[in-house]
Amino acid sequence: MIEQLNNSQHSVASQIYGVFQDSYKIEAALIGTIHFPPLSRSVQNIESATTLFYGYFETNVLAAVIEISVTDTLLSIESLTVSPQFFRKGIAHKLLNFIISTYQRPEAIVETAAVNTPAINLYRKQGFRVFKTWTPAHGIEKVAMLMKNGQST
DSSP: OOOOOOOTTTHHHHOOOOOOOHHHHHHHHTOOOOOGGGGOOOHHHHHHHHSSEEEEEEEEEEEEEEEEEOOSSSEEEEEEEOGGGGSSSHHHHHHHHHHHHHOSSSEEEEEHHHHTTHHHHHHHHHEEEEEEEEOTTTOOEEEEEEEEETEOO
């Protein structure tokens, strides 16, 4: 079951934080870094975020979270995390499909670590294509991926 999350409620922000921490620890290990910027995000930061959060629940447990921002022309996927105990169940794919169909925009964009092959493959299956690669100040090479009008670029 997918539903919008009220991240301004402390208990909800704490649940989101838990999924983020569990998932991002795995991603940090995959990347090979201990200084992974998403791991420094606090419950208070999540509570005050102006982005939209949606959660996927499995047996009343928050299994995954997608965070987005939306304008008239762009859907930006800020984060997509799945709790490790729910890996390999197609949950990220379901959340991504839900968001793309709910917020149909001319373009959708997402960024991830260049070595995060599982995420890149997920986005490619949805029609995203890499359009930019760079290394920010934190030193983790990233890719930006774009999908235009629901079609690959």
